[in-house]
Structures are given as C-alpha cells and as structure tokens.
Amino acid sequence: xxxxxxxxxxxxxxxxxxxxxxxxxxxxxxxxxxxxxxxxxxxxxxxxxxxxxxxxxxxxxxxxxxxxxxxxxxxxxxxxxxxxxxxxxxxxxxxxxxxxxxxxxxxxxxxxxxxxxxxxxxxxxxxxxxxxxxxxxxxxxxxxxxxxxxxxxxxxxxxxxxxxxxxxxxxxxxxxxxxxxxxxxxxxxxxxxxxxxxxxxxxxxxxxxxxxxxxxxxxxxxxxxxxxxxxxxxxxxxxxxxxxxxxxxxxxxxxxxxxxxxxxxxxxxxxxxxxxxxxxx
Amino acid sequence: xxxxxxxxxxxxxxxxxxxxxxxxxxxxxxxxxxxxxxxxxxxxxxxxxxxxxxxxxxxxxxxxxxxxxxxxxxxxxxxxxxxxxxxxxxxxxxxxxxxxxxxxxxxxxxxxxxxxxxxxxxxxxxxxxxxxxxxxxxxxxxxxxxxxxxxxxxxxxxxxxxxxxxxxxxxxxxxxxxxxxxxxxxxxxxxxxxxxxxxxxxxxxxxxxxxxxxxxxxxxxxxxxxxxxxxxxxxxxxxxxxxxxxxxxxxxxxxxxxxxxxxxxxxxxxxxxxxxxxxxxxxxxxxxxxxxxxxxxxxxxxxxxxxx
Amino acid sequence: xxxxxxxxxxxxxxxxxxxxxxxxxxxxxxxxxxxxxxxxxxxxxxxxxxxxxxxxxxxxxxxxxxxxxxxxxxxxxxxxxxxxxxxxxxxxxxxxxxxxxxxxxxxxxxxxxxxxxxxxxxxxxxxxxxxxxxxxxxxxxxxxxxxxxxxxxxxxxxxxxxxxxxxxxxxxxxxxxxxxxxxxxxxxxxxxxxxxxxxxxxxxxxxxxxxxxxxxxxxxxxxxxxxxxxxxxxxxxxxxxxxxxxxxxxxxxxxxxxxxxxxxxxxxxxxxxxxxx
Numbered sequence: 001x002x003x004x005x006x007x008x009x010x011x012x013x014x015x016x017x018x019x020x021x022x023x024x025x026x027x028x029x030x031x032x033x034x035x036x037x038x039x040x041x042x043x044x045x046x047x048x049x050x051x052x053x054x055x056x057x058x059x060x061x062x063x064x065x066x067x068x069x070x071x072x073x074x075x076x077x078x079x080x081x082x083x084x085x086x087x088x089x090x091x092x093x094x095x096x097x098x099x100x101x102x103x104x105x106x107x108x109x110x111x112x113x114x115x116x117x118x119x120x121x122x123x124x125x126x127x128x129x130x131x132x133x134x135x136x137x138x139x140x141x142x143x144x145x146x147x148x149x150x151x152x153x154x155x156x157x158x159x160x161x162x163x164x165x166x167x168x169x170x171x172x173x174x175x176x177x178x179x180x181x182x183x184x185x186x187x188x189x190x191x192x193x194x195x196x197x198x199x200x201x202x203x204x205x206x207x208x209x210x211x212x213x214x215x216x217x218x219x220x221x222x223x224x225x226x227x228x229x230x231x232x233x234x235x236x237x238x239x240x241x242x243x244x245x246x247x248x249x250x251x252x253x254x255x256x257x258x259x260x261x262x263x264x265x266x267x268x269x270x271x272x273x274x275x276x277x278x279x280x281x
Numbered sequence: 282x283x284x285x286x287x288x289x290x291x292x293x294x295x296x297x298x299x300x301x302x303x304x305x306x307x308x309x310x311x312x313x314x315x316x317x318x319x320x321x322x323x324x325x326x327x328x329x330x331x332x333x334x335x336x337x338x339x340x341x342x343x344x345x346x347x348x349x350x351x352x353x354x355x356x357x358x359x360x361x362x363x364x365x366x367x368x369x370x371x372x373x374x375x376x377x378x379x380x381x382x383x384x385x386x387x388x389x390x391x392x393x394x395x396x397x398x399x400x401x402x403x404x405x406x407x408x409x410x411x412x413x414x415x416x417x418x419x420x421x422x423x424x425x426x427x428x429x430x431x432x433x434x435x436x437x438x439x440x441x442x443x444x445x446x447x448x449x450x451x452x453x454x455x456x457x458x459x460x461x462x463x464x465x466x467x468x469x470x471x472x473x474x475x476x477x478x479x480x481x482x483x484x485x486x487x488x489x490x491x492x493x494x495x496x497x498x499x500x501x502x503x504x505x506x507x508x509x510x511x512x513x514x515x516x517x518x519x520x521x522x523x524x525x526x527x528x529x530x531x532x533x534x535x536x537x538x539x540x541x542x543x544x545x546x547x548x549x550x551x552x553x554x555x556x557x558x559x560x561x562x563x564x565x566x567x568x569x570x571x572x573x574x575x576x577x578x579x580x581x582x583x584x585x586x587x588x589x
Numbered sequence: 590x591x592x593x594x595x596x597x598x599x600x601x602x603x604x605x606x607x608x609x610x611x612x613x614x615x616x617x618x619x620x621x622x623x624x625x626x627x628x629x630x631x632x633x634x635x636x637x638x639x640x641x642x643x644x645x646x647x648x649x650x651x652x653x654x655x656x657x658x659x660x661x662x663x664x665x666x667x668x669x670x671x672x673x674x675x676x677x678x679x680x681x682x683x684x685x686x687x688x689x690x691x692x693x694x695x696x697x698x699x700x701x702x703x704x705x706x707x708x709x710x711x712x713x714x715x716x717x718x719x720x721x722x723x724x725x726x727x728x729x730x731x732x733x734x735x736x737x738x739x740x741x742x743x744x745x746x747x748x749x750x751x752x753x754x755x756x757x758x759x760x761x762x763x764x765x766x767x768x769x770x771x772x773x774x775x776x777x778x779x780x781x782x783x784x785x786x787x788x789x790x791x792x793x794x795x796x797x798x799x800x801x802x803x804x805x806x807x808x809x810x811x812x813x814x815x816x817x818x819x820x821x822x823x824x825x826x827x828x829x830x831x832x833x834x835x836x837x838x839x840x841x842x843x844x845x846x847x848x849x850x851x852x853x854x855x856x857x858x859x860x861x862x863x864x865x866x
Binding site (some may be wrong): 010014020029177 | 286290335346357363369370373374382385415434
Binding site (some may be wrong): 057062070193213219 | 620633637638640641643645647648651654655656657658660685741763784791792796800801802805806
C-alpha cells in the first residue's frame with residue numbers, strides 16, 4: 001500500500017483530515033457563497049420582495065384589467081389573467097436568479113478573482129466547487145420563490161391547494177437553465193461580451209416567447225418551437241398545473257419534468273467536467 | 282535522518298509535445314527548507330502544482346506525506362499550505378473573513394478557525410486591517426495575508442511560489458522575517474524563486490532548474506563552492522569595449538565571463554586580480570570585488586543570467 | 590510685496606468663468622475615443638441592443654395583442670394593441686440606452702478603468718468628457734430609433750406623418766435621461782448603490798402607460814406616475830406616431846427641457862467638486 005512509503009503518522013493524519021472534506025466539501029463552498037451573498041443582502045431582499053410585487057401588480061392587476069375587459073373573466077386558459085400570468089412570473093423570477101448567480105460569479109471565480117483556484121488548493125475538489133455553487137443558488141432561489149408564492153397568495157393568484165408545488169416547478173426550471181448557463185460560462189476564458197449576448201439573445205427572448213404573458217398557442221406554429229426548447233416554458237406550464245390546475249395531458253406533464261431534470265443533470269455534469277479540466281491543468 | 286515528506290522520482294509533466302517538467306527527482310526532509318531556483322518558465326510552478334496535488338503528472342513517481350497526489354488529492358491538500366504566485370484572495374470578502382472562510386474549506390470547526398484567524402492576523406501584522414477590504418491592502422500586506430491564509434490549517438508543508446516577486450525591498454524583508462520564523466518553528470518549506478538572495482536567505486538546500494530539468498543540487502554554500510570561486514571581480518570598460526578588452530584578459534583569474542555590460546573575473550582573491558589588471562595597463566570605468574552568489578552558479582551552469 | 594502681487598489678480602482680474610475651467614470645447618475627442626473603442630471591442634453587443642425592443646414588440650404586440658384587442662389612448666382614440674405599445678417601446682429603449690450609457694458605463698470608467706483621469710490630464714475638461722459621453726450615447730440611440738421606426742413602418746404601426754417627429758422626440762428623451770443619469774452617477778460610490786437605479790427603472794418601465802393605459806390605476810397612483818419622466822416620454826412619442834397631436838405635447842417637451850437643464854447643472858457642479866476642487 002502507498003501509505004507504507006512515508007511516515008505513518010503523517011499519512012494517517014492526512015487521511016483522517018481528508019475525510020471531512022470528501023463528505024462535506026460542497027457545503028463548505030456553499031457556505032462561502034452565502035457569506036458573499038451577505039454583502040448584497042439589501043439587493044437580494046429588495047429584489048426578492050420588490051420585483052414580484054411590481055410584476056404582479058403591473059401585469060396581474062394593471063394589464064389584467066384590459067385583458068379581462070376584452071375577453072371576459074376566465075378567458076385565458078379558463079382563468080383570470082392574474083391567475084394565468086402569476087405562475088409564469090414566478091418561474092421567470094427563478095430564471096432571473098439563475099442568470100445572475102450562474103454567470104458573473106462563475107466568471108469571477110475562474111478568472112477575474114480566481115477564488116476557485118484558491119478553493120482547489122485546499123482539500124476541495126473541482127466537482128465539489130460546482131456542487132457547492134449549485135447548492136447555494138438553489139437555496140437562494142427557494143427563498144425568493146417562497147416569498148414570491150406568499151405574495152401570489154396575497155394577490156389571490158394561486159387558487160389550487162397544490163399551488164405550493166409551483167415553487168418546486170420554478171426552482172427546477174431555474175436549475176435546468178442555470179446549470180447549462182453555468183457550464184457555458186465556465187468554458188469562457190475571456191468575457192468579450194458573450195454574457196451580454198446571452199442575456200439579450202437567450203434570456204430575453206426566452207422570457208418573452210415562453211408562453212409567459214400569453215398562451216404559446218396564440219403564436220403561429222413556426223414560432224412555437226421557441227417554447228418547446230425553452231426550460232422556462234416547461235417550468236411555467238408545470239407551475240400552472242399546480243397553481244390553478246391547468247388542463248394538459250398527463251404525458252405532457254411528464255415531459256416537462258423529464259426535460260427539466262434532463263437539462264439540469266446534463267448542465268451540472270458538463271459544468272463539473274469543465275471544472276476538472278480548468279482547475280487540474 | 283527521518284523519512285522524507287516529499288519524494289519526486291523522474292517526475293514528468295507534458296502539455297502536448299512540450300515537456301514543462303522533464304524527469305525531475307528530489308527529496309525533501311521534514312522541517313527542511315527546500316528551494317527550486319530557476320528563471321521564468323523553467324518548470325518550477327508546474328512542479329509545485331503537482332506537489333500541491335492540483336495537477337496530474339504525466340509520468341514518474343511522486344509521494345507527498347507518503348501518499349500519491351493523484352489518488353489522495355484532498356488528503357494531501359488538507360496538510361498543505363499554498364501561497365500561489367498570483368494572489369487569489371477573495372476580494373468580495375474582508376481581510377479576517379478571508380481567513381475564516383478558508384479555514385472552513387478544510388472542515389475545521391468555526392471556533393478553532395476564529396481563534397487561529399486572530400493569531401494569524403497578529404503573525405502577519407494585519408490586526409488593524411481585520412475589517413478592511415482586500416483591495417485596500419498594499420502588495421506586501423496582501424502577500425502576508427495569503428501566507429496567513431495558507432497557515433490556517435496548521436500545515437505540515439508550506440508551498441510558496443515566488444513569494445516575494447513584485448514586492449518592494451522593505452516588504453520583502455518583512456516577509457522573509459515571517460518565513461524565517463516559520464522555519465524556526467519546524468514548518469517544512471518548499472519554495473520557488475528566481476531571486477538568488479531569497480534562495481540564500483531561506484533555503485537549507487536547493488535545486489537549480491532550467492528547461493524542466495535539474496542542473497545541480499546542494500546547499501547554497503556547496504553549490505557556490507562547487508560551481509564558482511570564492512570571489513568575483515566585476516569590471517566595466519563601457520558597452521563598446523568590453524568584448525575587445527576581454528581578449529586581452531585571458532589568463533586572468535580561474536575563469537572569465539563576458540557579458541554585454543560587464544566582465545566577470547572568477548578568482549579566490551578579487552583584489553589581487555584587480556591589481557594584475559591595472560598593472561597590465563587596463564583601467565576599467567568601474568570595478569567591484571564581491572563574494573560569489575547563486576547567480577554565478579546559474580551563469581556557470583546555463584550560460585545565461587537568471588533574470589533576463 | 591509678494592503678498593500684494595499675489596492678491597491683485599483675484600481682486601481686480603476678470604470675474605471667474607465657471608464653465609471655462611470645465612469645458613475646453615472638445616467633446617468630439619471624447620466621442621472619437623468612444624467610437625474607436627466600440628469598433629475594436631464590442632460592436633456586436635452594441636448592434637445587438639437594436640434587437641431588444643424588437644423582441645418586445647413581436648412578443649407583446651403580436652402575442653399579447655390577441656388577448657387585448659384594441660386600446661383606448663389617453664385622448665380617447667381606439668388603436669390596435671401593437672400600435673399602442675410600439676411608441677412606448679421606442680421611448681423605453683431611449684431611456685434604457687441613455688441610462689445604461691450614463692450610469693453603468695460612466696461609473697465603470699470613472700471608478701475602475703480610471704479612464705477619465707487620463708483624459709483630464711490632457712487639455713480636456715470634465716464637461717468635455719460628460720458631453721462627449723452623452724452625445725455618443727445619443728448617436729447610438731438615434732441609430733436604434735431609426736431602425737425601430739423602420740420596423741414599425743413595415744408593420745404598419747406608424748399611423749401618421751407626425752411619426753417623422755418621433756426621432757427628434759426620442760433624442761430629447763434620451764438626452765434628458767442621460768444628463769440626469771450622469772448627475773446621479775457622479776454621486777455614486779459603489780456598485781451596490783448602482784443597483785438601486787434598477788429598482789427605480791423597473792416600476793417606471795412597467796407602470797408608465799407602457800403596456801396599457803393609465804386609467805386602470807387609482808387616481809393617486811396615476812398622479813405619481815405622471816410626475817415621473819418616462820410617462821411624459823411615452824405620451825409624447827405615442828401622440829406623434831398615432832397622429833394624436835395637440836398643444837399638450839409641448840408640455841411633455843417642456844418637462845424634458847427642464848430635466849436636461851437640471852441634470853447638466855448638477856453634473857457640472859459635481860464634476861467641479863470631484864476634479865477641480
């Protein structure tokens with residue numbers, strides 16, 4: 001055995017000390033992320049409460065007035081416009097968190113302020129760094145979504161008793177999109193505007209064309225594919241099933257879950273591979 | 282002597298065709314301060330990364346604390362302190378927080394980490410800066426904080442990659458003083474440098490590395506004795522005349538090195554050589570007699586200066 | 590003796606000219622630098638900015654339009670939904686571009702790139718820098734606006750010849766936001782403070798009669814919105830593109846003229862404090 005070549009006490013001590021980090025390493029990374037997030041708590045709280053409030057009021061109350069006036073109550077997917085749009089706004093909120101936390105902080109960690117290199121010099125392993133970031137973002141996302149859901153209840157925008165599961169649907173959507181964008185960001189050696197382009201040509205169209213503000217079916221068929229490939233559409237539809245019992249065939253609900261889980265896992269594994277490649281040169 | 286804590290045997294690291302490290306072998310004993318001396322691009326940092334268990338070797342054998350870094354990365358790293366060449370302190374956190382967070386990466390209990398953080402802030406003479414932002418620190422302070430951070434897990438071995446590069450002379454001396462204390466406390470140091478004064482100050486033993494291979498090994502004094510003379514006479518005749526005059530100097534000293542800006546005369550007695558020179562009717566613009574240094578060893582071994 | 594000589598110019602010299610010390614009349618040099626920098630680094634990002642309002646127009650105008658049908662404007666005209674939101678998106682794009690350029694961009698250059706320090710060590714004054722940056726932002730905004738109006742024309746959303754005046758209106762709006770943004774930025778110290786700008790922009794974007802008429806709100810909320818700048822911009826551009834023109838539009842113009850004046854006064858005063866005192 002390898003341990004016989006060196007002084008026993010040293011290698012024994014090392015093996016003992018390595019055990020903790022092998023088991024809990026990812027949580028130590030998450031702990032770091034939370035400490036960093038604490039420096040912008042104000043922003044997180046205000047964005048977490050303020051923007052759902054604004055969106056729910058502007059769209060769910062303001063816009064809803066003219067939509068409902070035009071089509072009569074219950075005309076969008078059988079419910080009022082507020083009930084229709086609220087779960088979509090919840091799902092988009094998760095995408096917003098994901099697109100903040102999985103882009104610039106990743107670029108920062110690999111390149112601008114290479115804290116990932118510092119972590120890797122400690123017992124932490126590259127895959128654990130990725131896992132830790134994911135854990136911390138999921139937790140932040142859940143906090144935001146719980147707040148969002150509470151506001152939905154206050155607005156009377158979540159009639160179904162199963163509505164609380166919309167939180168999970170939203171988080172799953174955020175994760176599906178987030179891990180992929182994290183993997184992509186990890187591949188960037190230099191940011192010459194790629195991230196800004198992703199925001200403009202991926203995040204924005206995805207938010208607008210994923211059946212968020214109106215049913216996907218109002219689009220011509222040749223534009224509907226945007227929804228089908230969009231994690232946001234899948235998470236929005238799933239959230240609608242929970243929040244007001246939107247009618248859709250059961251196989252479609254299964255497809256939503258499979259697509260989202262598939263993307264989340266694929267992005268996650270891809271991000272781990274890149275972390276190993278980049279940190280273990 | 283007790284068992285070595287680092288054993289490298291025919292160690293190789295290739296990037297494609299290029300061999301950054303080409304069959305390097307060395308051993309480091311516990312408590313020893315061991316240096317890798319060489320110019321930029323010699324393969325020192327790559328060697329450090331392999332010893333630090335963050336880079337997979339292409340060939341050869343390597344054992345750190347009796348373990349194979351490719352298999353026991355986290356275990357080995359739990360016993361190392363690493364001071365990288367470029368500071369990677371966390372700019373989003375404050376000075377003391379950097380130590381707290383880093384200690385947690387090792388899974389150390391919060392209370393223990395907090396105690397050590399305060400001790401180390403004192404050691405690094407940064408107590409007053411505990412709440413400061415990292416960006417507001419000077420280069421020397423940042424490097425001291427990086428060293429403090431590397432000590433948070435009470436490491437068996439401290440790896441220092443070019444610890445004083447880019448620092449002003451005063452900051453370097455403060456840093457050397459801190460490192461010397463660690464050495465006295467029995468911490469094993471493995472450091473790379475391209476400064477010979479640093480190597481002479483800090484290293485018990487060192488290897489001279491160039492183009493991925495080891496050129497020589499020994500204590501600083503041994504190396505100087507083996508590859509150089511006791512003294513060196515440096516003379517300048519002006520950039521245009523150095524090589525012309527050099528032809529007339531043959532026979533002077535044990536050996537001559539003609540550099541673009543000066544001529545080095547290696548001898549046991551530099552003053553005597555200077556007298557012979559003036560007796561021969563040659564009058565250099567400046568002359569200087571000094572003790573041989575590792576710079577001379579490097580020049581002898583590779584035909585090049587360390588800092589180019 | 591020396592004391593006397595030193596004192597004289599201050600007492601009997603010409604009155605201090607507050608603008609001369611700040612402005613060398615060479616904002617062009619700053620614009621030129623910005624133009625070269627854009628060309629060499631991120632022109633694709635700049636070009637991409639053109640697509641943002643287009644995406645909104647397509648998604649909201651076409652998709653949401655089927656749910657909304659027609660909308661009644663402030664003065665009682667019935668217009669199709671896309672024709673209702675297109676001018677609002679034009680005004681919003683002007684605001685976003687101007688705010689981005691005068692806040693984030695300027696803040697970054699001021700705090701991190703130390704670009705302005707280099708510029709100010711030449712004969713350029715702070716006002717040259719400020720005006721140069723604003724004018725470059727306006728130039729960019731004008732290009733976007735022309736592109737967007739062409740798209741509107743193709744979709745039949747310009748309902749009147751008055752729409753031709755929408756372009757100068759957009760520039761006025763952008764100038765207003767840019768000078769205000771610059772004034773605010775000159776007081777900012779950290780990125781966190783910059784985040785607050787977004788918190789003001791988001792509700793203004795959603796509430797200012799952008800996607801539906803103001804009448805859906807209670808009175809008190811309507812008056813708050815009418816006090817904010819974006820609403821005036823939206824109404825101004827909408828009046829022009831839908832051909833709903835009246836003397837009231839001049840009120841909106843006046844609002845922006847005052848805003849520009851206030852912004853410039855504060856910017857100038859602040860720049861003097863930062864760089865000259």
